[in-house]
Amino acid sequence: MSLERPRLPHEIRHWFGDMECDYVYTLGIAGEKFYAGLKEGRIIGSKCPSCGAIWVPPSLYCPECFEETSEWVEVPDEGTVYTFTVAYVGPDGEPLEEPEVYALIVLDGANGGLLHKLGEVRPEEAYIGMRVKAVWAPEGERKGAITDIKYFRPVE
């Protein structure tokens, strides 16, 4: 038995190819609450009984004090841009016709944040601290997905 360790990647046996991998991703209890809420046009967070923080997206445990959250609460669909980035290429590396702005949005009264697209705003107009509001997909078209919110638009 050799105790030598390979030091160079090409010394390790490898092969190229595709590996099919089917899986089912479960949302979990908090995820189900959150996405079911989106379908109804509501943003649901979880409230910590110990420190009172409301987490969006909801979590079964408070990330601050590790207490089990006990209450589902609706939060406003309005918030503040915490940070943002401008995308010039799509998910497959294809150049986008128009750049898209993605932001981490902290909803009013909530902790955590939602990653979502900004709309009705040019990239050079976006800024940290910008007030934004959700633009919802029409009621009959919502599927219980993050795309039930089409984007967040600036508010005065």
Ligand SMILES: [Zn+2]
């Ligand atoms: Zn807490």
